[in-house]
Structure formats: structure tokens, C-alpha cells
Amino acid sequence: MTKFPMIVTRxxxxxxxxxxxxxxxxxxxSQGTILCLLGRNGAGKTTLVRILATLLAPDTGWAxxxxxxxxxxxxxxxxLIGLAGQFAAVDDGLSGRENLELVAGLYGLRRREARARxxxxxxxxxxxxxxxxxxxxxxxxxxxxxxxxxSLVGKPAVLIMDEPTTGLDPANRIELWKLIEDLVRDGTxxxxxxxxxxxxxxxxxxxxxxxxGRVIAGGTPDELKQRVGGDVLEVRxxxxxxxxxxxxxxxxxxxxxxxxxxxxxxxxxxxxxxVQTLLAAARRIEESNIPIADLGVRRPSLDDVFLxxxxxxxxxxxxxxxxxxxxxxxxxxxxxx
Amino acid sequence: MSxxxxxxxxxxxxxxxxxxxxxxxxxLTRRSLLLAVRMPQLIILGLLLPTMFVLLFRxxxxxxxxxxxxxxxxxxxxxxxVVQTALFGGSxxxxxxxxxxxxxxxxxxxSLPTSRGAILAARTLADLVRLAYTIALIIGLGLxxxxxxxxxxxxxxxxxxxxxxxxxxVSWFFTLxxxxxxxxxxxxxxxxxxxxxxxxxxxxxxxxxSMPHWLxxxxxxxxxxxxxxxxxxxxxxxGPVQRPALYAVAWSCGIIVVSATLATWRxxxx
Numbered sequence: 001m002t003k004f005p006m007i008v009t010r011x012x013x014x015x016x017x018x019x020x021x022x023x024x025x026x027x028x029x030s031q032g033t034i035l036c037l038l039g040r041n042g043a044g045k046t047t048l049v050r051i052l053a054t055l056l057a058p059d060t061g062w063a064x065x066x067x068x069x070x071x072x073x074x075x076x077x078x079x080l081i082g083l084a085g086q087f088a089a090v091d092d093g094l095s096g097r098e099n100l101e102l103v104a105g106l107y108g109l110r111r112r113e114a115r116a117r118x119x120x121x122x123x124x125x126x127x128x129x130x131x132x133x134x135x136x137x138x139x140x141x142x143x144x145x146x147x148x149x150x151s152l153v154g155k156p157a158v159l160i161m162d163e164p165t166t167g168l169d170p171a172n173r174i175e176l177w178k179l180i181e182d183l184v185r186d187g188t189x190x191x192x193x194x195x196x197x198x199x200x201x202x203x204x205x206x207x208x209x210x211x212x213g214r215v216i217a218g219g220t221p222d223e224l225k226q227r228v229g230g231d232v233l234e235v236r237x238x239x240x241x242x243x244x245x246x247x248x249x250x251x252x253x254x255x256x257x258x259x260x261x262x263x264x265x266x267x268x269x270x271x272x273x274x275v276q277t278l279l280a281a282a283r284r285i286e287e288s289n290i291p292i293a294d295l296g297v298r299r300p301s302l303d304d305v306f307l308x309x310x311x312x313x314x315x316x317x318x319x320x321x322x323x324x325x326x327x328x329x330x331x332x333x334x335x336x337x
Numbered sequence: 338m339s340x341x342x343x344x345x346x347x348x349x350x351x352x353x354x355x356x357x358x359x360x361x362x363x364x365l366t367r368r369s370l371l372l373a374v375r376m377p378q379l380i381i382l383g384l385l386l387p388t389m390f391v392l393l394f395r396x397x398x399x400x401x402x403x404x405x406x407x408x409x410x411x412x413x414x415x416x417x418x419v420v421q422t423a424l425f426g427g428s429x430x431x432x433x434x435x436x437x438x439x440x441x442x443x444x445x446x447x448s449l450p451t452s453r454g455a456i457l458a459a460r461t462l463a464d465l466v467r468l469a470y471t472i473a474l475i476i477g478l479g480l481x482x483x484x485x486x487x488x489x490x491x492x493x494x495x496x497x498x499x500x501x502x503x504x505x506x507v508s509w510f511f512t513l514x515x516x517x518x519x520x521x522x523x524x525x526x527x528x529x530x531x532x533x534x535x536x537x538x539x540x541x542x543x544x545x546x547s548m549p550h551w552l553x554x555x556x557x558x559x560x561x562x563x564x565x566x567x568x569x570x571x572x573x574x575x576g577p578v579q580r581p582a583l584y585a586v587a588w589s590c591g592i593i594v595v596s597a598t599l600a601t602w603r604x605x606x607x
Contacts, residue, residue, distance in 0.1 A: 050444075053444070053448040054447070054448060055444055055447055055448060055607075075450060078448060078449055078450040078451075079450040081448060082448075083444065083445060083448040085441045085444050085445065086441065087440055087441035088441075089440060089441030089442045089444065089445040091368065091372055091442065092372075093371060093372040093375035093376060094368070094371060094372065094375075098371070102364060102365075102368055103445070103449065105360075105361075105364050106361060106364060106365075106446065106449045106450070106451045107449060107450060108357075108450060134375065150445065151445075154449070154450075
């Protein structure tokens with residue numbers, strides 16, 4: 001299968017007054033793959049989505065969808081994209097079917113096509129039963145699905161989704177994930193923003209982590225996990241007050257710096273020598289008499305990656321360039337001595 | 338900049354032409370009207386205010402108000418209420434626009450291969466249809482409480498047309514406002530803050546002759562007075578038509594041109 005670069009951005013920048021939302025973002029998303037843009041609130045995800053969806057003009061750089069320049073040829077780009085924004089932008093006072101038929105019409109489908117296509121989408125989303133009911137009567141999960149459906153009626157080659165599962169309960173989230181996976185299997189190219197690592201881990205072919213408008217890391221989920229080192233030593237303290245002491249205690253033992261997660265009273269440490277590190281850590285903790293709740297070594301999760309990359313002061317260490325082509329492995333961060 | 342060819346199997350079909358604009362405007366107008374019909378509370382509330390004003394001024398204050406040149410105050414009153422309704426009805430445009438902006442509907446429409454002009458055109462067109470319906474009901478109510486036309490049907494229709502033209506202008510103005518304030522609540526407050534002085538410092542409920550000079554100078558020159566006076570002249574045959582009608586049309590057309598231009602410009606930058 002040819003891997004055509006369906007979404008390409010170079011040096012995208014956007015500021016609102018003195019507030020820099022994007023500071024030069026480069027992305028490549030190949031046809032039929034899904035890129036998850038991972039970042040906290042305010043990292044610049046929505047700004048990027050709005051630029052790609054032709055809603056906002058960048059200050060610097062450019063973006064292409066299917067080879068078409070987003071800014072110069074917005075009208076053509078709009079025929080190729082579907083947008084599911086952060087809010088379920090469906091009308092409460094219309095039925096599910098009416099919502100879809102309206103959007104289908106605005107994509108330029110004739111009445112009969114629009115009707116047939118809307119029915120198809122309703123069935124695919126499991127909403128055929130309630131298609132005639134007003135959206136007002138829908139649950140949150142149903143509204144989200146319908147919103148995604150509205151971006152599907154035009155059979156877009158590129159789907160752009162801004163935090164599609166935010167606010168959904170776990171069952172509905174898994175439902176939506178399955179749907180997204182189906183779509184990608186059918187050849188749709190997708191850019192999806194999320195705050196959830198679990199989501200990125202499950203869905204993404206490529207993950208790009210952004211923080212304060214900058215790409216701070218990129219790669220496949222596995223590549224990002226490898227970046228943390230081989231394994232992760234994890235210590236949970238009994239008292240929150242001891243977290244900092246454990247960090248000092250573990251410093252120098254692993255292949256990287258220990259990272260504290262205050263909320264979970266947890267310290268993680270990347271290591272390539274799992275047994276030796278575990279024994280050394282156990283000895284030091286015992287000598288220090290710090291009460292701990294748990295100690296162990298496990299495979300790294302994306303959480304570890306994210307924490308390592310976005311920890312205060314981590315930016316300079318984590319400034320790893322985005323792989324220029326998908327599939328090329330990213331360089332492993334060198335561990336400080 | 339590197340450029341890639343468009344991959345096979347991807348259609349870029351829909352062309353933008355005047356026909357797209359017309360069709361999309363009608364589609365989106367239908368949407369707005371369906372949403373309005375399915376929120377009947379809002380329509381009823383919208384009728385409640387003018388109804389209360391009709392009853393209040395007809396039966397409570399009306400007896401004490403004498404307008405020179407009018408035998409019956411209710412004849413003077415109803416055209417005023419019609420203009421008031423056009424103004425307050427139009428101010429709901431701001432709420433609708435802000436609502437669509439804050440709930441993401443506007444983003445969705447703007448990301449579709451839709452004529453962007455159609456999005457705003459549909460909003461104001463739907464408001465015009467609603468206003469026509471409301472004004473018909475208000476005039477019907479007026480007839481029940483004693484209002485009578487004293488002129489030919491053509492003139493009466495021209496009067497109604499003036500009211501609608503003014504309402505359409507107001508709707509464009511408040512669309513512009515809605516694009517700036519962006520929240521439905523703020524839009525509602527801003528709408529009444531602007532609409533109130535325009536309605537009361539005018540010839541809406543009584544002749545401006547009894548007002549102090551400085552107030553009268555304003556009241557006589559603003560669009561609400563011109564429009565109300567023109568409608569009265571047309572529907573009742575009282576006084577000269579030409580001057581107020583000309584000013585009313587000029588005001589409305591001016592507001593439409595300026596507001597629509599600015600709103601379209603603003604809409605591109607949102």
C-alpha cells in the first residue's frame with residue numbers, strides 16, 4: 001500500500017497577542033494511519049486542529065491536506081475533511097437523521113444521496129433505531145457518535161477530531177475507539193487530539209507530544225516507551241511527604257533521572273538493569289526507613305513517557321526531533337551519568 | 338514548499354457558485370426555522386412582550402395619552418408596537434449567532450464545503466420569516482383591541498414591508514454584535530441595552546413633541562421614529578408619507594450594507 005502523506009505541516013505558528021499557541025509544528029500523517037496529538041489543556045492542540053480544518057489562518061508555516069495547501073485553497077480542502085470538534089456540534093432541536101441530512105446537503109450531496117448516506121451512517125453508528133428522535137433525547141454517548149457521524153456523511157478522506165472522547169464514560173469511549181479503528185481500516189486518515197495516554201496508546205500509529213505549542217517528542221507508541229529506557233522501577237510511598245526524599249534516594253541508580261508523580265505518591269525511574277536496580281533501590285529504601293506502599297519493576301507505559309517529557313525542566317532534555325518519515329526509529333535519549 | 342499530487346480515488350467535487358449559495362442558504366434557513374419551531378417556549382415568550390405592551394398601553398396608559406392628529410390612541414400605538422417587535426425580534430439574532438459560535442455549530446458549518454456567506458444569510462433570513470409571523474399576530478391582536486387600517490391595502494402592505502425591512506436590518510446589526518460578543522448570555526443583555534433606548538426615545542408610544550429639546554433632537558432623527566411614522570402614514574393615511582418612508586428605507590438599507598459587510602469580514606476571522 002502506498003503511504004501517501006495526507007496531512008503535512010511545516011513550521012506552523014500561531015500567536016494570540018503575546019500568547020504563543022503554536023511555535024513551529026511539523027507533522028506528517030500517512031494515508032490510512034492515525035496520528036494522536038497528545039498534550040495537556042492549552043498545549044496548542046485545538047489551535048492546530050482549527051488551522052487544519054481551515055477555520056484559522058496560521059501566522060507562519062503551512063499545512064497541506066492531500067497535497068492541497070490549506071490556506072490558499074481552503075474551499076477544496078473542505079471537501080476532503082471531516083471535523084469533529086470538542087463539543088458535540090449537533091442540533092438538539094433536530095432529529096439525528098435531520099442533523100446528518102443537513103450536513104450531507106452542505107457537503108453537496110443531492111437529496112436522495114443525502115438520505116441514503118445518512119441512513120448508512122446511522123446504521124453504522126448503531127443509531128438507526130433513534131434516528132427519528134430529537135437529539136435532545138439522546139445520551140451523551142449517542143450525541144458524540146452522532147457528531148462523529150456528521151463528519152462522516154461526506155465520506156471525508158481525512159478526519160480531524162478534537163478530543164472526541166473527552167467527557168465520555170468508559171463504555172462509550174471503547175465504543176468510539178472501535179468505530180475509529182474501523183474507519184482507519186477503511187483507509188481514512190485521521191488526526192486525533194487527546195489528553196489520554198491510554199487512548200493514544202490504543203489508537204495511534206504515530207504519537208506526537210506537544211507542550212506549549214512545540215513538538216517535544218514523536219514516534220510510535222513503542223518507540224516512545226523505549227525512550228524511557230528498558231523498564232521502569234516504580235515506588236509508591238505511604239506518605240506524600242516522602243516522595244521528594246525517595247527521588248533523591250533513587251537518583252543515579254537507573255538509566256535516567258527519577259520522576260515524581262505527587263498525585264499518586266509515586267516515583268518512577270527508568271532502568272536497563274531491572275534486577276540490580278530493584279535490589280539497589282530496595283537496599284537504599286530499607287536503610288532510610290521511609291515507609292513505602294509498593295515497589296516493583298514493570299514495562300513502561302506512555303504515562304512514564306509523558307511525565308518524563310513534560311516534567312518541569314524536562315524540556316531541554318526531551319527536545320528530540322520528530323522522525324522525518326514514519327517508521328524510522330527515533331534516537332534514544334542518552335541517560336545522564 | 339513540497340507539493341504532493343492528490344492521491345487517486347479522492348474526489349474534489351463541489352464547486353462554489355451562486356447556486357451553491359442559494360441552496361445552502363435555504364438549507365440553513367430551514368434548520369434555523371425548525372430549531373425555532375421546536376423551541377415553542379421561545380416563540381411564545383417572544384410574543385408575550387409585545388402582547389403585554391399592547392394591553393398595557395391600550396388599557397392602562399392609553400387613556401391618558403393624547404397624540405395630536407389621532408382620534409384613537411390604539412391606531413397610533415399598533416404601528417409603534419410593530420416597530421418595537423421588529424427591533425426586539427431582531428435582537429434575538431445576536432443570541433442565535435453567539436449560541437452557534439459557542440456550541441461549535443458554526444465551526445462545523447465553516448469546515449464544510451458550504452458557501453460561508455450562506456451561513457449568515459440564512460440566519461437573517463430565518464429571523465425575517467419569524468418576524469413576519471410575529472408581526473402578523475401583533476396586527477391581528479391590534480385588530481381585536483380596536484386598531485383599524487384607514488388606507489388602501491397596497492399602502493398597508495407597504496407599511497408592513499417597511500417594518501420587515503427594518504427588522505431585517507436590525508437582524509444584520511445584531512448578527513454583527515453576536516459575532517463579537519460570542520456568548521449567548523452577553524448577547525441577550527447587550528441586545529436589550531441597545532434596543533431599549535431606541536424604542537423609548539422615539540415616537541413609538543407617543544409624539545416626540547412633548548419631549549425636552551435635546552431628547553427630541555435624538556428621537557426625531559433615529560430609525561425607529563422614521564419607521565414608525567412611515568408605517569403610520571402608510572397604514573392610517575395620517576400625514577405625509579414620502580419623507581419618513583424615504584428616511585426609513587435609507588436607514589434600513591444603510592444598516593444592512595454596513596452590518597452585512599462588517600459581519601462577513603468578522604466571520605472570516607473568527
